[in-house]
Amino acid sequence: MTSPAAEAAIAIGATPPPLPPDPGLLLLRQEVEDFLLHEADLLDERRFREWLALLAEDIVYFMPIRTDRAFGEQAGEFTAQGRGISWFDEDKWTLTKRVEQILTGVHYAEEPLSRVCRVITGVRLLAVSPDRRQVTARSRFLVRQGRLDYERADFVGSRTDILRREPEGWRLARREIILTDTVLLAKNLSIFF
Amino acid sequence: MPDGSPLPTCRPETGFIPREIFSSRAVFDREQETLFARAWLFVGHESLIPRPGDYFLSRMGIEPVILCRDEAGEVRVLLNSCRHRGMRVCRAERGNTRHFTCPYHAWSYDLSGRLVGVPMRRQLYEGVLDEASHGLVPAGRVARYKGTVWATWDAEAPDFAAYLGDVRPHLDAVLDHRDGREGGSEVIGIHRWIIPANWKFAAENFLGDTYHNPSHASVDLIGIGPSARSGRTGRRDEQPAQHLWVSFPSGHGVHSLIAPPDNPYTPAFRDDPEAEAHFARCHEERVRRLGEAARLSAFTGTIFPNASYHGRQPRGICVWHPNGPEETEAWRFFLVDADAPAHVKDVLRRYYMRYSGPAGMTEQDDAENWLYATAACRGPISRRQPFNYQQSLGAWRRGDPVPGDVSLQITEQNARNFYRAWQAHLDGAPWPALIGQDT
Ligand code: FES
Ligand SMILES: [Fe+2]
Numbered sequence: 001m002t003s004p005a006a007e008a009a010i011a012i013g014a015t016p017p018p019l020p021p022d023p024g025l026l027l028l029r030q031e032v033e034d035f036l037l038h039e040a041d042l043l044d045e046r047r048f049r050e051w052l053a054l055l056a057e058d059i060v061y062f063m064p065i066r067t068d069r070a071f072g073e074q075a076g077e078f079t080a081q082g083r084g085i086s087w088f089d090e091d092k093w094t095l096t097k098r099v100e101q102i103l104t105g106v107h108y109a110e111e112p113l114s115r116v117c118r119v120i121t122g123v124r125l126l127a128v129s130p131d132r133r134q135v136t137a138r139s140r141f142l143v144r145q146g147r148l149d150y151e152r153a154d155f156v157g158s159r160t161d162i163l164r165r166e167p168e169g170w171r172l173a174r175r176e177i178i179l180t181d182t183v184l185l186a187k188n189l190s191i192f193f
Numbered sequence: 194m195p196d197g198s199p200l201p202t203c204r205p206e207t208g209f210i211p212r213e214i215f216s217s218r219a220v221f222d223r224e225q226e227t228l229f230a231r232a233w234l235f236v237g238h239e240s241l242i243p244r245p246g247d248y249f250l251s252r253m254g255i256e257p258v259i260l261c262r263d264e265a266g267e268v269r270v271l272l273n274s275c276r277h278r279g280m281r282v283c284r285a286e287r288g289n290t291r292h293f294t295c296p297y298h299a300w301s302y303d304l305s306g307r308l309v310g311v312p313m314r315r316q317l318y319e320g321v322l323d324e325a326s327h328g329l330v331p332a333g334r335v336a337r338y339k340g341t342v343w344a345t346w347d348a349e350a351p352d353f354a355a356y357l358g359d360v361r362p363h364l365d366a367v368l369d370h371r372d373g374r375e376g377g378s379e380v381i382g383i384h385r386w387i388i389p390a391n392w393k394f395a396a397e398n399f400l401g402d403t404y405h406n407p408s409h410a411s412v413d414l415i416g417i418g419p420s421a422r423s424g425r426t427g428r429r430d431e432q433p434a435q436h437l438w439v440s441f442p443s444g445h446g447v448h449s450l451i452a453p454p455d456n457p458y459t460p461a462f463r464d465d466p467e468a469e470a471h472f473a474r475c476h477e478e479r480v481r482r483l484g485e486a487a488r489l490s491a492f493t494g495t496i497f498p499n500a501s502y503h504g505r506q507p508r509g510i511c512v513w514h515p516n517g518p519e520e521t522e523a524w525r526f527f528l529v530d531a532d533a534p535a536h537v538k539d540v541l542r543r544y545y546m547r548y549s550g551p552a553g554m555t556e557q558d559d560a561e562n563w564l565y566a567t568a569a570c571r572g573p574i575s576r577r578q579p580f581n582y583q584q585s586l587g588a589w590r591r592g593d594p595v596p597g598d599v600s601l602q603i604t605e606q607n608a609r610n611f612y613r614a615w616q617a618h619l620d621g622a623p624w625p626a627l628i629g630q631d632t
Binding site: 063065067068069070073076079083084085086087088089090093094097098100101102104106107108109110151182183184185186187188189190 | 284285286287288289290381382383384385386387388389408410411412414415416417421422522527542543545546547550551552554557558560561562564
């Protein structure tokens with residue numbers, strides 16, 4: 001909860017204005033976008049272990065629950081990271097467990113495996129550390145999940161990610177996933193976002 | 194089921210149950226009329242509405258209700274439907290207010306449901322509209338029980354305590370403080386999600402379908418409990434105990450445990466010494482306070498018809514709201530002791546999130562099964578074969594070692610009893626018969 005990534009998190013609803021123009025950032029954004037698209041490919045291709053390797057050891061993986069509030073009382077709309085119950089508020093150990101579970105071959109919610117296509121778009125940089133080794137990036141997603149014959153779930157939302165440049169390459173240090181649902185209109189969240 | 198044909202009759206004592214009851218629209222409609230409109234239903238928890246003016250939107254069957262605390266501190270359960278054209282008068286899910294003002298034509302109601310504002314009343318309604326009889330429809334009866342709030346639409350329903358009957362000590366083991374003091378729980382979060390399945394599959398699962406454990410093989414193989422990092426597989430540390438499956442006249446069913454006479458503490462939080470010490474201390478205090486009664490602990494259960502619980506950890510109440518014959522809106526209220534140390538609450542909430550609900554590693558597999566079991570109730574050929582409920586048929590005895598019909602082996606007796614009570618509700622039986630007071 002007090003990792004550098006958590007401290008750098010941008011509060012929900014407080015997206016800063018675009019960064020000033022800077023040719024150096026173009027390349028950085030390209031790197032970030034490639035990372036995010038590669039990650040989506042790994043997950044679509046069910047290369048879960050390789051995906052796990054892209055997560056920082058201190059990752060925070062967070063998907064709040066939303067509730068509708070009256071005008072003027074919207075402060076309570078999202079559950080908070082680090083408190084109470086969210087859809088996900090996880091660390092690397094739990095995410096690893098989720099992968100291990102799928103790889104047992106008897107996790108029936110993912111056996112047969114879901115067919116998932118992640119459309120990741122609108123990648124932009126919200127914040128960059130002075131040494132350019134830590135980046136906060138926003139992206140939008142459309143995730144379609146197919147299961148067996150008739151099951152289909154669509155998830156639309158945004159992600160705010162913190163990526164950190166480590167000796168082995170970029171690593172995901174924090175991911176915050178915002179859905180549009182209040183009542184979750186899918187029977188399971190058995191896939192990664 | 195074709196229109197006009199009689200509803201299927203459920204005679205679970207035969208060991209078989211017709212599939213139609215899990216997919217028929219006519220059965221679903223009858224359930225709303227004769228079951229959900231009469232039975233005591235879980236509405237919420239007082240920790241959601243601590244101050245006057247606080248409200249929380251809930252449901253009773255397919256009816257939307259407002260759970261609120263009025264200016265006098267009284268807990269109210271009101272139908273969330275304007276008396277004019279039915280619009281929902283409250284649409285924010287939680288908050289604090291003095292009035293519920295209808296968005297449609299602006300009739301407004303106070304926190305006790307009284308109609309207190311009608312635009313242009315004098316010009317348009319003078320001498321015609323009787324405001325006093327046009328309040329928001331209140332629940333017939335409301336009961337507060339150890340922090341939880343229950344209600345029934347039927348003003349003639351028996352007291353909640355009579356409706357509970359002998360399931361009460363099991364429910365107490367869910368709602369009471371881990372150290373044995375009465376009550377003291379708070380809700381730390383709520384899951385709400387859609388399961389494309391009949392609500393009864395979920396209710397039945399929790400009232401004691403221990404036989405479905407193989408569906409959770411994946412979590413049991415990898416270990417996800419609070420001792421998993423210390424090398425324990427499974428979903429939790431199992432304590433040495435006599436398992437009991439108990440059913441009750443009102444239709445409730447539970448899976449509970451009786452600890453050995455010396456009732457030792459079983460480590461269950463090996464990954465976190467602070468949480469382990471806390472729960473070991475709570476256990477000792479509970480034994481000291483309750484003595485022999487402390488040997489009972491609640492594992493899972495369903496308070497008829499649709500309020501299920503996990504009594505130990507992850508601890509919570511799950512309500513299976515019927516949306517349609519093939520759709521259920523599940524709500525889980527996660528419970529902790531309000532005065533537990535912040536660190537302990539943090540350990541618990543993390544366990545709850547990875548175990549429960551649509552993102553939970555355990556319950557994802559439940560939803561998968563209920564969906565496809567429901568779908569299997571549609572086809573005319575499939576329907577010719579009723580579901581088999583013969584497991585441990587006849588293997589139970591009354592009142593030994595606890596009140597109720599007790600099985601000491603894994604059984605479908607709780608389910609058979611549930612569907613017996615369900616049938617009595619669908620038949621519109623009188624209350625004494627519905628709660629086993631008719632003999
Ligand atoms: S429907 Fe509410 S005022 Fe008309
Ligand atoms: Fe289960």
